[in-house]
Each structure stands twice: as C-alpha cells, then as structure tokens.
Amino acid sequence: MQGKGYGMGVSVADYDNDGFEDIYLPGVNYNQLLHNNGDGTFTDVTEKAGLTGIDKKFGKTWAISAGWFDYDNDGLLDLLVVNYVRWSVETERPCTTNNFRAYCSPDAYQGLPDMLYHNNGDGTFTDVSEKSGIAKHVGKGMGVAFADTTATVTWTCSCLTTRFRNFLFHNEHNGTFTETGILNGIAYNENGKSIAGMGCDFKDVDNDGRPDIFVTGMVGDTWPLFRNRGRDFQDITSSSGIARASAPYTAWGAGIFDFDNDGWRTCSRRARPFSTTPRRSRTCRPSCRTACSGTWGEEVCGCLGAGGSGVPGCAAASRRGFRGPEQRTGRSTSW
Ligand SMILES: [Ca+2]
Ligand SMILES: [Ca+2]
Ligand SMILES: [Ca+2]
Numbered sequence: 001m002q003g004k005g006y007g008m009g010v011s012v013a014d015y016d017n018d019g020f021e022d023i024y025l026p027g028v029n030y031n032q033l034l035h036n037n038g039d040g041t042f043t044d045v046t047e048k049a050g051l052t053g054i055d056k057k058f059g060k061t062w063a064i065s066a067g068w069f070d071y072d073n074d075g076l077l078d079l080l081v082v083n084y085v086r087w088s089v090e091t092e093r094p095c096t097t098n099n100f101r102a103y104c105s106p107d108a109y110q111g112l113p114d115m116l117y118h119n120n121g122d123g124t125f126t127d128v129s130e131k132s133g134i135a136k137h138v139g140k141g142m143g144v145a146f147a148d149t150t151a152t153v154t155w156t157c158s159c160l161t162t163r164f165r166n167f168l169f170h171n172e173h174n175g176t177f178t179e180t181g182i183l184n185g186i187a188y189n190e191n192g193k194s195i196a197g198m199g200c201d202f203k204d205v206d207n208d209g210r211p212d213i214f215v216t217g218m219v220g221d222t223w224p225l226f227r228n229r230g231r232d233f234q235d236i237t238s239s240s241g242i243a244r245a246s247a248p249y250t251a252w253g254a255g256i257f258d259f260d261n262d263g264w265r266t267c268s269r270r271a272r273p274f275s276t277t278p279r280r281s282r283t284c285r286p287s288c289r290t291a292c293s294g295t296w297g298e299e300v301c302g303c304l305g306a307g308g309s310g311v312p313g314c315a316a317a318s319r320r321g322f323r324g325p326e327q328r329t330g331r332s333t334s335w
Helices: 242-246 278-291 296-303
Strands: 011-013 022-025 032-036 042-044 063-069 078-083 095-097 100-102 115-119 125-127 141-146 157-161 167-171 177-179 200-203 212-215 225-228 233-235 251-257 313-318
Touching (some): 063 141, 141 200
Parallel strands (some): 200 251
Antiparallel strands (some): 011 022, 022 032, 063 078, 078 115, 141 157, 157 167, 167 177, 200 212, 212 225, 251 313
C-alpha cells in the first residue's frame, strides 16, 4: 500500500462485495482507492475506478473525509467525498498573526461542493454529483455521517463544515438529494451561529429510535448535540451538559458509542457526566440520577457517562487530551 500526497482521512468498506474490506483515502492532491486482494495485499485501483477526486471545474479538490453508503439500494456501496476549500501552493496568500507568517483562516478561501459517486458494480464509479443535486451546495466540509431514519423522516447523510453552516442531505430515493439543514435545525447552533465543525456522528443517543447528531469543534465553540425530534432537530448542547464540558477543548474526530457494552436504556449509580475531571463529576452526578427517571436533559448527561451508564456515550479526540467519558478497567469496560 503505497500512499500518495497528503492523506486527510480514511473510509473502509467492501465496495465490490467480495468479502474483503477495501480502503478509500481522501487527500489534498491525491485520493486513493485500495482494493483488498484478500491475501494481505492491496492494489491501487483509483484510476480504473474513476475515484481520483478530480473535478472537471475545480481540478483535484482538497478532500478531507469520505463515506460509503448505498443511496439507491442496489446492494452496492456508493461513495460520498467531502471537500474542504479551494487551495493550491500557487494561489496561497500570506496571512499573519502578530506580524508572523501563519496559516490562513478557512475564511480566506472559497469553499467546494462535495462529490457523490455511484457504484456501477463492475469496479467503476460514475460521478453523479451534479445529477444528484449534491454539487449545488458549496461548503467547507470536514466530516460526514449517515443515518437512515425511515421510521420517521428519511435523512440520509450529514456533512459538517468548518466555519460554514452544516448541511443535511435528505435522500429523495429517486437519485437526488435535498439539502434541509436550515429547515431541520442543524445548520447552525442554538445561538444561530456556525462553528468550526470538524468531526460528526449520527446515532441515537437517547434510545428513542431516532438518530441524533453530535459535532466536534474548536475551543470556545462547544460541540453541538442535536436531538432528533422526528420532524426536526433540537440543539440540546447546553441542556445536556456538553456545552460546559466541551467549551475548553478543540476536537476533530467524533463518535457515539456504547462504551461499557452493557446494552441500551439502563442507568447505573456509577453514571458520570461527559467529563474526565472529578470536579465536574461531582457537580453533575445528581443530574445523572435524575436521568434514570427519564428526564431528557439530564438523561444526556447519563447517556454520556462512563463506567456503567449502560447507554451510548459521546467521545472525541482532542488537542488537549480530552477523551470523553472516563474508562475504567474491568470486565467488558477495559480500555
Ligand atoms: Ca472488497
Ligand atoms: Ca448503490
Ligand atoms: Ca434519538
């Protein structure tokens, strides 16, 4: 597996249904599709597959993340590539902080649309970005997450962007997508602002059957948690306790997991808040007990707890080492 250029992300899935997981690597100047040969080796099939990430208008786009999902239910995984900003060495301009040359803010660059590739089933893909409506929406994307909420309303994927509003693409099941981020309440946070969103996940944190959206951001942003109410989303970042816990941190990756592997909808006395510091644990513990009685705002605190809360938690990698829920050593919860 020979890497090329500056890789930014990774997405793993068996796109050709041969039983072996394949790898897609979005990057700055190259994207790569590595086919798993099933014998411990991989073959770079990017060109043959048509997944170079080269756009006829923008050239090679700066891709940061990608995700596999079957948008047309034909049994073959399709690929969404999330693009960041228009940048090249040739057009880079000088930016300074306190008279020192520094990286420019994302505000200094133009955004890009994302790309959607349809899996043709013969090892090749067709760029359907324009046909599907995805290319109409220019952003500065960094993360992507998918969820199928057919029990309520079908939202299929969410692209998060940095210093630009979030997108929510609704799968119309006719080959096209409608962007409904503003209508459904996830475009901006509860203060009406966009944040430097980076990682995201789209899973059910409160076991009501509707996937919710969690986003990580920069220090001071607080990391939004949007609760899915069926017809729309409600920003519960503050009421869940995440605002307070996340405000001092910058984070990229995000995930909603059941850390202690003991199933859904159980609370324990050991439930702790979304924090690794004892001080915050003490502050929030009474709320977590309330959570067991089913109050939503407090339940998030419990849901995000570690060490036996029994419901999924949220966690994120952080520049300052924030790990999300604390993990204990013990039977199924060892880390
Ligand atoms: Ca495969
Ligand atoms: Ca498909
Ligand atoms: Ca939910």
